[in-house]
Structures are given as C-alpha cells and as structure tokens.
Amino acid sequence: MLNLLEYLDSGKILLADGATGTMLMEAGLPPGVAPELWNVEQPDKIIALHQAYLEAGSQVVLTNTFGGSRVKLAKNNLGERVSELNRAAASLARQAVGERAFVAGDIGPTGELMQPMGLLTEEHAQQTFAEQAAALAEGGVDLIWIETMTDLSEARAAVMGARQATNLPVFCSLSFGKKARTMMGVSAAQAARELWPLGLTAIGANCGEGLEMIPEVLAQMRQAAPEARLIAKPNAGLPKLIGGQTVYDTPPQDFAVRISEFVGLGAQVVGACCGSSPEYIRAIRSII
Ligand SMILES: [Zn+2]
Numbered sequence: 001m002l003n004l005l006e007y008l009d010s011g012k013i014l015l016a017d018g019a020t021g022t023m024l025m026e027a028g029l030p031p032g033v034a035p036e037l038w039n040v041e042q043p044d045k046i047i048a049l050h051q052a053y054l055e056a057g058s059q060v061v062l063t064n065t066f067g068g069s070r071v072k073l074a075k076n077n078l079g080e081r082v083s084e085l086n087r088a089a090a091s092l093a094r095q096a097v098g099e100r101a102f103v104a105g106d107i108g109p110t111g112e113l114m115q116p117m118g119l120l121t122e123e124h125a126q127q128t129f130a131e132q133a134a135a136l137a138e139g140g141v142d143l144i145w146i147e148t149m150t151d152l153s154e155a156r157a158a159v160m161g162a163r164q165a166t167n168l169p170v171f172c173s174l175s176f177g178k179k180a181r182t183m184m185g186v187s188a189a190q191a192a193r194e195l196w197p198l199g200l201t202a203i204g205a206n207c208g209e210g211l212e213m214i215p216e217v218l219a220q221m222r223q224a225a226p227e228a229r230l231i232a233k234p235n236a237g238l239p240k241l242i243g244g245q246t247v248y249d250t251p252p253q254d255f256a257v258r259i260s261e262f263v264g265l266g267a268q269v270v271g272a273c274c275g276s277s278p279e280y281i282r283a284i285r286s287i288i
Contacts, residue, residue, distance in 0.1 A: 004102055004142055004169055005201070008229055013263055013288055016060040016104070016233055016271030017053035018280050024049070024064070034076040036068050039088040046089070050096035056278035057285030058271070059101050062145055063089040063136065066108035069128045071120070075111065083135040090139025104145035104171065105136030107158055114153045122157045129161030137166040146172040147233075148207045148273075150182035152194055159198045169201035171269065173231045175208045180216040188220035196225035204231025207273040210238040211250065211258050218265045232259065232267035236275035248275025256283035263288055 008014065024035050027045050038046055050061045067073065068089065070082045078085065086105070093103040107129060112120040133144050144162040149155035155172060162170045172195055180188045188205070196203050203225070205217045211234050218230055237250030250258070259270050270288070272280040 008201070008268065011268075014059055014269045015057055015281065015284060015288070016269060017050075017058040017062055018272035018276035018278065019236075019274050020049065020062065020064055020066065020106075022274055023277060034067060034073065034078055035064055036073065036085045036089065037076075037078065039064055039085050039092060043088070043092055046092045047096040050093050052278040053281055054097045054101050056281035058281050060104050060143075060145075060269075060271075061093055061097055061101055062104045062106040062147075063093045063139075063141065065089045065106045065132070065136065066147070067111070069107065069110050069132045071110040071112055071125070071128045072108070082131055083138075086132055086135035087139035090136050090141045094140050102142040103140065104143050105133065105139070105141035105168075107132055107136075107144060107146045107162065108148050109150070109154060114151050114157075120154075122153050125154055125157035126161040126164070129158040130165040131161075133162040133168075134165040137168060141168065143169040143171060143201065146170065147175075149174045150184045150186065152184070152186045152191060155191065155195055156198065159195055159200065163199055170199070171202040171231060172200050173204045173206035173233060176205050176213050176217050177209045178213055180213045180220060188217040189224040192221040192224035192228060196228050200228070202229040202231050202269050204233070204267065204269065206231065206233035206271075207235055210235065211255075214258075214262050214267075215265055218262065218267060222266055229269065230267045231269040232262040233269070233271040233273050235273045236280060239275065246275075252276075252280045252283035255280055256287045259284050260287050
C-alpha cells in the first residue's frame with residue numbers, strides 16, 4: 001500500500017475496522033479480564049480478528065490496546081507490562097495484515113477523571129500516553145489512533161504524548177452524545193479548534209450515542225478546522241437490552257447507507273465501533 005499521507009492526500013476514502021471489544025467478548029474474553037492480556041495469552045484470536053476485518057475490506061486495523069496505557073492497565077495490576085502488551089499487539093496486527101492494510105496503534109482513555117474533577121494531571125496523562133505510543137511505535141504501527149475521548153484535556157494530553165514519543169501520523173476521535181457534545185460537555189467545534197492545530201492527521205467521531213449526531217459533528221468540525229480530514233466511526237446504532245444482552249439497533253446494510261451519507265458530508269476516514277462486526281465493514285465496502 002501507499003504511504004498513508006499520500007493516500008489521504010489523493011482524496012480517497014480510508015476504510016477502518018469495526019468493534020474489537022464486543023468481538024473479543026464473543027470470542028470468549030471473560031468479563032473483568034483486560035483485553036490487552038490476550039495479546040500475549042491468546043494471540044491467535046487477536047490475529048483472527050484482524051484478518052476477519054482485512055478480508056471484509058478494512059484498510060486500517062486498530063491494535064488491541066484500547067486500555068493499554070499504564071494508568072488503565074494498573075487497574076488490573078498490569079501496569080508494569082505496558083511496553084510488552086503494546087509491542088505484542090502491534091506486531092500481531094502487522095503479522096495479521098502484512099502490508100495489505102495500515103496498522104493503527106489504538107489509544108483509549110485512562111478511565112480516570114482529570115483535574116480538577118479527578119486526580120489525573122495533564123502532565124501525568126501526557127507521560128502515560130507517550131509511554132504507550134512509544135511502545136506501539138516500537139512494535140511497528142503506521143499511525144497512532146486516539147479514540148473515544150470525552151475530556152478535552154485528556155485528549156490533548158494523548159495527542160501531545162503521541163507527538164512527543166513518535167513521528168507517526170496521529171488520528172484523534174472523540175465520543176459524542178446526541179447533541180454533538182461529549183459526556184464531559186465538549187462540543188465538536190471546541191474539540192476541532194483545540195486539537196487540530198496540535199498536528200493531527202485526522203479528527204472526528206467514534207463510538208457515541210448512535211448515528212444521529214454525526215452530521216452535526218462533521219459540520220461543526222469542518223467549520224472550526226476547514227482543512228481537517230474528518231473521521232466517522234460510530235457505533236452500530238443505539239444499544240438496546242434484549243434478553244439480558246446488549247444489541248445495537250442498526251443492521252449492516254442500513255449502517256452502510258448512513259456511512260455513505262457521512263462521506264457525502266465530508267468524512268474521509270470511516271468505520272464502525274461498538275456492536276459492529278466484519279459484516280458491517282463488508283457492507284460499507286460494497287457501498288462506497
Ligand atoms: Zn464504541
């Protein structure tokens with residue numbers, strides 16, 4: 001494949017992957033076990049997941065490192081294994097897709113509240129994200145993808161940490177609620193205004209409360225940062241509890257139609273999040 005930046009500059013759509021967490025639970029990840037542990041304990045299952053997305057048409061796969069920062073891993077007493085678990089994840093993804101897709105080193109929130117509401121300082125957060133990004137880079141990822149952020153200062157710490165630790169392109173997507181604001185009250189416009197100038201390669205939305213707010217998020221970001229490359233990687237609709245199981249209410253075909261709409265509104269990087277599967281990626285692939 002081409003260099004990532006050349007590819008994006010050509011204006012073509014970049015198709016990412018779908019859910020990791022919900023897929024791993026289906027593959028037997030027990031509740032309460034850190035998914036990152038499977039990078040060393042069940043490597044075949046991680047490789048199989050990446051390959052399923054590759055075969056469905058994903059051009060970018062995200063490493064199984066969403067909770068891979070030291071602060072987050074420490075909650076499962078795995079804080080000392082940051083480097084090992086992130087490097088392992090990166091090399092599994094590379095092994096799975098070879099040069100047929102880009103490998104994105106996934107960075108999610110620490111799960112701690114930032115100051116002043118919580119105890120985590122922006123400096124400490126930046127340090128923990130830099131450590132994770134460095135390990136992902138050592139493992140051979142092509143880019144860093146910071147995702148599902150809701151707190152602006154944590155997102156900023158992650159972007160700064162990734163930029164400090166690597167020279168790789170950095171994507172950042174936040175999780176928005178129905179009114180195009182994150183749970184912490186950050187508007188899409190605010191996020192784009194603050195984060196895009198830090199040197200991002202793409203910015204946008206992932207996860208979140210369904211699909212309805214995506215057009216508003218894209219419009220606000222486009223206005224706040226006209227030159228930004230935009231991401232739309234939403235959940236498979238809204239979660240519903242059916243028979244004790246969480247299911248998402250948008251089937252693959254309908255989801256793909258919405259994604260093509262978002263492409264029409266300026267999203268260049270697309271994919272799916274919670275509740276999705278390779279079937280969703282295949283449906284998007286056939287429509288765009
Ligand atoms: Zn999600």
